[in-house]
Amino acid sequence: MTAAAEQVVIRCVGVSRQFGGLRALANVSFEVARDTITALIGPNGAGKTTLFNLISGLDRADAGRIEVHGQAIDGMQAHAIVHSLRLVRTFQSARLYSKLTVADNVRLGRHVRSRSGFLSSTLKLPAARREERDITGQAMRWLDFVGLGHRANAVAGTLSYGDQRLVEIARALATEPRCLLLDEPGAGLNAQETNALANLIRAIRALPMTVLLIEHKMDMVMAISDQVTVLNFGEVIASGSPGAVQRDARVIEAYLGKGEHHSGSD
Amino acid sequence: MAQHGFISVGFVFAGLLIFGAVAPFEMIYPIQVLSLAGLIAIQAVGLNLLIGSTGQISLGQVGFAAIGAYLSGGLLKMEHWPFELAFVCGSMVAALTGVVVGFSALRLRGQYLAMATLAFGGIVFGLVYELEITGGPLGMLRIPPMSIFGYRLLSPQDKFLAIWLVAAIVTAAMLSLLWSRIGRALAAIRDDEVAAAALGINVARYKISIFVIAAALSGISGAMYASYLGGIAPSRFGLNESIALLVVVTVGGLGSIPGTIVAAVLLTALPEFMRQYEIYRPTAYAAALVLLIVLFPGGLGQVLAWADRYIVAACRLLPIRLRTRPDALGAS
Numbered sequence: 001m002t003a004a005a006e007q008v009v010i011r012c013v014g015v016s017r018q019f020g021g022l023r024a025l026a027n028v029s030f031e032v033a034r035d036t037i038t039a040l041i042g043p044n045g046a047g048k049t050t051l052f053n054l055i056s057g058l059d060r061a062d063a064g065r066i067e068v069h070g071q072a073i074d075g076m077q078a079h080a081i082v083h084s085l086r087l088v089r090t091f092q093s094a095r096l097y098s099k100l101t102v103a104d105n106v107r108l109g110r111h112v113r114s115r116s117g118f119l120s121s122t123l124k125l126p127a128a129r130r131e132e133r134d135i136t137g138q139a140m141r142w143l144d145f146v147g148l149g150h151r152a153n154a155v156a157g158t159l160s161y162g163d164q165r166l167v168e169i170a171r172a173l174a175t176e177p178r179c180l181l182l183d184e185p186g187a188g189l190n191a192q193e194t195n196a197l198a199n200l201i202r203a204i205r206a207l208p209m210t211v212l213l214i215e216h217k218m219d220m221v222m223a224i225s226d227q228v229t230v231l232n233f234g235e236v237i238a239s240g241s242p243g244a245v246q247r248d249a250r251v252i253e254a255y256l257g258k259g260e261h262h263s264g265s266d
Numbered sequence: 267m268a269q270h271g272f273i274s275v276g277f278v279f280a281g282l283l284i285f286g287a288v289a290p291f292e293m294i295y296p297i298q299v300l301s302l303a304g305l306i307a308i309q310a311v312g313l314n315l316l317i318g319s320t321g322q323i324s325l326g327q328v329g330f331a332a333i334g335a336y337l338s339g340g341l342l343k344m345e346h347w348p349f350e351l352a353f354v355c356g357s358m359v360a361a362l363t364g365v366v367v368g369f370s371a372l373r374l375r376g377q378y379l380a381m382a383t384l385a386f387g388g389i390v391f392g393l394v395y396e397l398e399i400t401g402g403p404l405g406m407l408r409i410p411p412m413s414i415f416g417y418r419l420l421s422p423q424d425k426f427l428a429i430w431l432v433a434a435i436v437t438a439a440m441l442s443l444l445w446s447r448i449g450r451a452l453a454a455i456r457d458d459e460v461a462a463a464a465l466g467i468n469v470a471r472y473k474i475s476i477f478v479i480a481a482a483l484s485g486i487s488g489a490m491y492a493s494y495l496g497g498i499a500p501s502r503f504g505l506n507e508s509i510a511l512l513v514v515v516t517v518g519g520l521g522s523i524p525g526t527i528v529a530a531v532l533l534t535a536l537p538e539f540m541r542q543y544e545i546y547r548p549t550a551y552a553a554a555l556v557l558l559i560v561l562f563p564g565g566l567g568q569v570l571a572w573a574d575r576y577i578v579a580a581c582r583l584l585p586i587r588l589r590t591r592p593d594a595l596g597a598s
Contacts, residue, residue, distance in 0.1 A: 056464060058460060058463070058464065077463070077468075078463040078464055078466075079463050079465075079466045079467055079468045079469065082464070082465065082466030083466045088464070088465070088466070089464055091461070091464070095458055095460070095461040095464075097453065097454060097457050097458065097461070099457065100450075100453065104450060107447075107450060108450055108451070108454050108462075108465055108467075109465055110447075111447055111450065111451050111454075111465065111466065111467050112465065112466030112467065114447050116446065116447055116448075118443065118448060118475065118479075121442070121443055121446035121447060121448045121449075122439050122442045122443045122446070123442070124442060124446075128446065128447075131447070132446070132447065135447060171465065172465075175465060175466055
């Protein structure tokens with residue numbers, strides 16, 4: 001049991017979420033294995049982001065059970081999930097603090113791993129100074145990791161869209177997660193940037209890290225994922241290796257509609 | 267986050283403290299006006315932290331000052347406590363009240379929080395107005411003066427120096443707090459609470475903490491106010507006073523502690539210097555306010571930020587090395 005639990009980082013069992021009359025998620029069950037890249041795909045409105053919101057504690061499921069590292073998250077607040085369960089997420093539209101510098105954005109990721117309180121922060125006690133140096137050092141380390149160390153002092157809002165996404169990933173990594181949820185990191189990127197992103201996500205897996213990814217760029221998904229789960233109208237319609245999912249009749253139907261078709265390439 | 271204008275406001279404090287130390291006795295009137303400005307500044311710094319750093323509004327802020335004032339005043343007058351103890355006690359109880367109000371405020375936002383804090387201010391006002399122990403509508407008179415280690419602050423200069431020394435310490439402490447991991451977290455909470463929570467920042471904890479700090483600063487101001495005037499009445503802690511604080515924060519610039527200090531001085535001094543215009547005074551005051559807001563939409567903090575840049579540029583020309591971190595005056 002414990003050995004199995006350690007291999008499964010995220011487990012959803014019968015998760016449902018309803019918004020008024022809209023059934024966003026219905027009885028969703030799936031697992032994310034440790035130190036793998038798992039992609040969550042599906043047409044717009046399939047419930048992918050809703051599921052991210054539930055796993056990251058920003059929203060509550062109506063029914064079902066979500067476990068992270070074998071621990072049920074029900075009732076846990078978002079900040080506690082980052083702090084104790086070491087699971088962090090990014091957003092569909094990079095939610096950077098556009099008025100702050102790039103470095104300050106990533107420093108914010110270190111907040112959860114630092115502890116200087118009101119008194120020692122105000123009095124700038126040696127421990128607080130030391131911690132602040134460590135915060136900056138770690139922030140720079142993760143900025144270098146995503147290749148943006150040279151933009152540290154730029155105002156975040158002035159960066160290109162692609163670079164903003166990378167800063168958001170650096171900021172998430174700075175929280176020292178064991179599991180990273182990326183919500184459409186490839187959206188709006190050109191071919192070259194998408195390529196670089198694919199390599200970055202592979203490098204993140206090698207840290208090692210468990211990655212759960214929402215993505216619409218099928219070439220990238222199929223190239224980097226170890227496992228793919230397909231959602232449609234709030235239900236899991238397929239789950240398996242990229243190749244198997246691509247051949248799944250229900251997946252092809254969800255993406256291309258009923259009728260004549262020969263392959264599931266996107 | 268480093269606050270722009272912190273160099274200029276240092277000069278403002280130095281100027282005020284020197285003025286208080288050397289001013290001749292004939293200057294008693296400006297000294298008294300500026301003393302009140304200092305007490306307002308202490309409260310306004312707290313309110314600006316609340317609104318500017320966590321986006322929580324308070325329309326009943328002087329309710330906390332009333333708690334500090336009446337408790338400290340009462341302990342001094344009826345229980346004959348030493349001022350230091352009464353002062354700490356009044357401020358602490360104001361802060362504890364801030365815990366309760368801050369906790370309730372978590373569930374409220376925008377106009378609903380405005381209404382709830384308005385109600386809090388109303389409740390405190392009603393209590394001090396109706397209770398017998400607070401002296402009812404006439405208030406509490408013959409409150410002993412401030413004293414420190416047995417030295418009684420009786421002259422206007424002494425009181426002025428004490429008030430502005432406290433204001434300077436409060437300002438320095440808050441600037442230092444904002445320039446730390448906590449200040450960074452507060453900026454994050456103000457700009458995007460959801461993103462902050464998703465990064466592991468405990469939003470509720472910081473919102474309550476800032477509510478408590480703001481309440482404590484109001485309590486400190488109130489406790490000093492009671493002893494400064496020697497007498498207090500409910501009318502000193504009404505809705506108008508809370509609104510006046512809000513005006514100081516707005517003119518100073520949301521989120522700018524240095525701007526708040528200068529706004530407190532300007533807005534307290536302005537009506538006094540307009541006394542010669544008599545009946546036109548309220549109109550002139552209102553016009554001045556509108557002009558300030560139109561001229562400096564970012565608040566006076568903006569002006570101080572410019573001043574800081576000039577000071578830093580001037581120091582580069584002169585052979586003076588200012589020890590500043592790269593982000594101290596940068597874009598952040």
